[in-house]
Structures are given as structure tokens and as C-alpha cells.
Amino acid sequence: MRTEDLTARVMKDMDPELFDFVTTYVDSFIKWDLLRFFYENPRTMDTGENIARYAGRTAKDVQAELQDLTRRGLLIEMPVENMRVYMLKADPEIRTRLQRFVEATQDREFRRKVIYHMVRH
Amino acid sequence: MQNVKRVATGIPGLDAMLNGGFLPRTANLVEGAPGTGKSTLGMQYIYEGVRRDEPGIILTFEEFPEQYYRDAEAFGWDFRALERQNKLKIIMSSPEVTKADLENVEGTIQNLIAEMGAQRMLIDSITHFEGLHQDPVELRKLMYGYLNALKRQDLTLILTRESTHLFGEGLQGQLNASIQFLADTYIMLRYVEIESAVQRAIVVLKMRGSAHDSTIRQFEINAQGLKVLQAFEGQEGVLSGSPKRMSESFMKAFVRR
Numbered sequence: 001m002r003t004e005d006l007t008a009r010v011m012k013d014m015d016p017e018l019f020d021f022v023t024t025y026v027d028s029f030i031k032w033d034l035l036r037f038f039y040e041n042p043r044t045m046d047t048g049e050n051i052a053r054y055a056g057r058t059a060k061d062v063q064a065e066l067q068d069l070t071r072r073g074l075l076i077e078m079p080v081e082n083m084r085v086y087m088l089k090a091d092p093e094i095r096t097r098l099q100r101f102v103e104a105t106q107d108r109e110f111r112r113k114v115i116y117h118m119v120r121h
Numbered sequence: 122m123q124n125v126k127r128v129a130t131g132i133p134g135l136d137a138m139l140n141g142g143f144l145p146r147t148a149n150l151v152e153g154a155p156g157t158g159k160s161t162l163g164m165q166y167i168y169e170g171v172r173r174d175e176p177g178i179i180l181t182f183e184e185f186p187e188q189y190y191r192d193a194e195a196f197g198w199d200f201r202a203l204e205r206q207n208k209l210k211i212i213m214s215s216p217e218v219t220k221a222d223l224e225n226v227e228g229t230i231q232n233l234i235a236e237m238g239a240q241r242m243l244i245d246s247i248t249h250f251e252g253l254h255q256d257p258v259e260l261r262k263l264m265y266g267y268l269n270a271l272k273r274q275d276l277t278l279i280l281t282r283e284s285t286h287l288f289g290e291g292l293q294g295q296l297n298a299s300i301q302f303l304a305d306t307y308i309m310l311r312y313v314e315i316e317s318a319v320q321r322a323i324v325v326l327k328m329r330g331s332a333h334d335s336t337i338r339q340f341e342i343n344a345q346g347l348k349v350l351q352a353f354e355g356q357e358g359v360l361s362g363s364p365k366r367m368s369e370s371f372m373k374a375f376v377r378r
């Protein structure tokens with residue numbers, strides 16, 4: 001069986017909106033951590049280095065993922081003095097989609113599918 | 122100054138000590154050892170503001186907002202709901218980022234204050250500023266600018282500061298001398314050991330531009346939050362953490378008259 005077929009089979013039952021969210025934003029465990037972090041702390045406004053410390057990850061790894069989430073439109077990056085500061089986008093639609101994703105991860109089967117997607121990515 | 126409208130904390134007993142509450146647009150320091158109730162006092166102040174239609178912001182350094190939601194819930198304050206109603210916002214950031222942001226025209230915090238019409242702020246805690254400068258003079262300048270930037274927004278602030286000692290005098294660090302001068306009000310929370318039991322004490326050491334009650338009082342944290350109780354009677358050296366009972370002759374001569 002080809003990879004695409006297998007992926008499609010595992011993901012086929014997923015809600016289309018959640019499927020879109022997962023395939024758009026979630027392609028690593030660090031991103032998953034960051035999504036959860038920004039959901040729980042939606043008014044965080046800080047540097048990559050500090051966010052890495054809060055998330056218990058290395059600054060190098062987190063910085064790259066923050067930039068990627070910014071490119072994909074989930075976060076905003078602001079220059080503040082000589083620092084680059086990250087925040088969750090204020091767009092209510094994005095916040096609602098993020099909430100739906102985090103709530104869905106309470107389900108073991110959903111988590112399994114997301115992990116499968118990340119591994120195949 | 123006595124006729125100026127006060128910013129009530131909503132804490133039973135504390136407002137009386139403060140002659141009705143804080144003066145508007147002031148920076149008010151609450152200093153104490155871990156667990157004495159600094160953050161609870163600050164949260165209660167913010168919650169009281171919301172009750173009075175004075176929206177508030179909690180600016181936290183390193184403490185996750187989740188912690189505030191949970192702690193507030195224990196007192197029956199639904200901070201998540203208040204955030205949804207735009208009456209409260211909890212910002213997690215760092216001293217260096219917020220300092221730079223406040224210096225910006227139309228920075229994120231300034232915009233948020235204007236958008237919400239925020240009148241109260243809790244900064245929890247300013248101890249984290251000590252990492253920004255080794256030089257106490259520079260640190261004092263930095264704090265002076267920072268507090269003025271917030272007061273300029275018509276905010277009345279509570280700043281918490283950690284004391285390193287559980288009992289007695291424990292003020293240390295570069296901010297020690299500076300912040301006591303810069304703050305308009307200085308409230309100290311202390312653990313006190315009396316007859317083999319740990320009690321909590323509160324004292325207003327300073328209140329610029331206002332009369333205040335300077336007695337050392339007991340306080341408790343109950344299901345509704347902080348509640349200031351009676352003064353420690355017949356004890357001396359309360360702030361040392363290990364008070365002694367006053368001698369009977371002294372009590373007869375000066376206290377029980």
C-alpha cells in the first residue's frame with residue numbers, strides 16, 4: 001500500500017476542520033507543545049528564548065518552530081527594540097480553531113492520528 | 122489629599138488601614154516571603170476592580186496564567202470568564218520585553234490598556250527586574266521609568282516582591298533600597314511565630330501623601346481571600362518573626378490603661 005493511501009486511511013475519519021488545522025500547523029512535537037502553550041497562555045508576549053524556557057525546550061529548536069508558525073499565520077512576530085517577540089494572533093477564528101484542536105487532543109484516538117501524521121510528515 | 126477618591130482593594134480591614142484605599146495612579150508595593158499571600162492580595166485587588174467596573178491587567182513574569190485561573194477559582198473568582206468579558210487580561214511576558222514595549226508609542230500593552238479601559242494592574246513580581254541590571258543606580262532608573270510609563274496610563278498598580286527569608290527581616294537584592302523609595306505605598310506581609318503557631322502579619326510601612334494605620338495586624342486567608350484581623354496586642358518584636366510578650370508591668374503602665 002502506498003504511503004498516501006495509508007495516511008489517507010488513518011486520517012479519513014478526522015473532522016475536516018481539524019484535519020485542515022493539523023495539516024497546516026502541526027508537523028512536530030515542539031509545534032504541538034507550542035500550540036498547547038499559546039492556548040493555555042494566550043496573552044504571552046515574549047522572546048523565543050523565554051518561550052523556550054517556559055516550554056522546557058531548547059531555544060534553538062523553539063525559535064525555528066516559532067518562525068514557522070509565524071509564516072503559517074498562527075503567531076505574529078514583532079520587533080521590540082532589538083528583540084523579536086512572539087504573540088498568538090488575536091484573530092478570533094484562529095483562536096477558536098486552536099481551542100478545537102487542543103480540546104480534540106483529549107481524545108486518545110485523535111492524538112494517535114496526529115502523531116501518525118507527524119511521523120509520516 | 123484626604124478628599125481624593127480612593128482605589129479600594131476590597132480586602133476587609135486593609136482599606137481601613139489605607140484610609141479608604143490606595144491613591145489613584147500610584148505604585149503600591151506588597152513585599153513578603155513565599156506563601157504569605159502577595160499574589161492573593163493582588164488578585165483580590167484586581168477582582169474588586171472588576172466588581173467596580175474598573176478593568177484590570179495582571180502582568181506576570183514566569184508564573185503561568187493557568188496558575189492564576191486555578192488559584193482564583195479557589196476563591197470563587199472566575200478569571201477565565203472575566204477575560205472573555207474583556208474585564209481582565211493576564212499577560213505573561215518578561216521584564217525586558219514589557220519595558221521595551223512600554224517605551225514604544227502604541228506598544229501592545231498600551232493598546233490593550235486603552236482598548237479595555239484598564240484602571241488597575243498587578244505586576245507579579247518585580248523581583249524579576251533584578252536580572253536586568255547589576256548596577257543599583259541603573260536599576261533604579263529603569264524601575265522609575267517603567268512605573269511612570271504605567272502611571273501615565275492612569276493605572277493604579279500593585280507590585281509584588283519576594284522576600285527571601287520566611288521570618289523576620291529578609292530584604293535583599295539590588296532592588297531593595299530603590300523600590301522602597303519609588304513605591305508610593307509599602308505593605309509588608311510577614312510570617313510570625315507565636316506560641317508555637319505560625320500566623321501572618323501585615324503592616325503598612327509607608328503611604329505617600331496619606332495618613333494610614335501603622336499598627337501590625339494579623340491577617341488570614343480564608344475562602345473569600347484575605348481578611349485583616351486585629352492588631353497583635355501585648356507582643357513586641359512582631360516583625361522580627363519571633364515576638365516576645367510585653368512584660369506585665371509595661372502592659373499595665375502603657376497598654377491596658
